[in-house]
Amino acid sequence: MMADDDKKPKEEVEQLVYDFKCSSCAMEEKAHYKGKNPPFSRNLSLKYPSYVMKDPFSPPGKGEILVxxxxxxxxxxxxCINKECSFFYLKMYCIPCALNLNETFPIEVKSKLLQIKK
Ligand SMILES: [Zn+2]
Ligand SMILES: [Zn+2]
Structure with a gap:
């Protein structure tokens, strides 16, 4: 009996979908947002602009996301965020770029990177 309808903003905003594809491992996924503050997750802001998808296993309205x-x-x-594909130090780097910049990173970052590389 409650007029619940006017509380819910209708999702008429056009949903942009990005075809995210990792250039390193070829993982493919649909991303619903690219940036730092996903509109469907209120109390979350990311350290760097990311491709974000709504968590398909999360109950509606929960605003769970997958980066x-x-x-x-x-x-x-x-x-992708797979550690074989990307490396984060202040910014996001692909592994080849991270390795190129290796010498400019602090020693502890460098050793972390070299562990990944194997
Ligand atoms: Zn990948
Ligand atoms: Zn790169």
Whole structure:
């Protein structure tokens, strides 16, 4: 009996969908947002602009999100958050770019990176 309808903003805003594809491992997923403050998750802001998808397993209205990946801050390719594909130090890097910049990173970051590389 409650007039619940006017409380809910209708989702008429056009949903942009990005085809996210990791350039490194070829993981493909639909992203609903790219940036730092996903509109469907209120109390969350990300450290860097990311491709974000709504968590399909999260109950509606919960605003759970999955971060898929990001763009490399150097070469701009899309990379997923898999640690074999991307490296985060202040910015997001793809592994080849991170390795290129290796010498400019602090020693502890560098050793972390070299562990990933194997
Ligand atoms: Zn990947
Ligand atoms: Zn790169």
């Amino acid at each position: 898929l990946g990001s763009d490399c801050s150097v070469c701009g390719i899309s990379i």
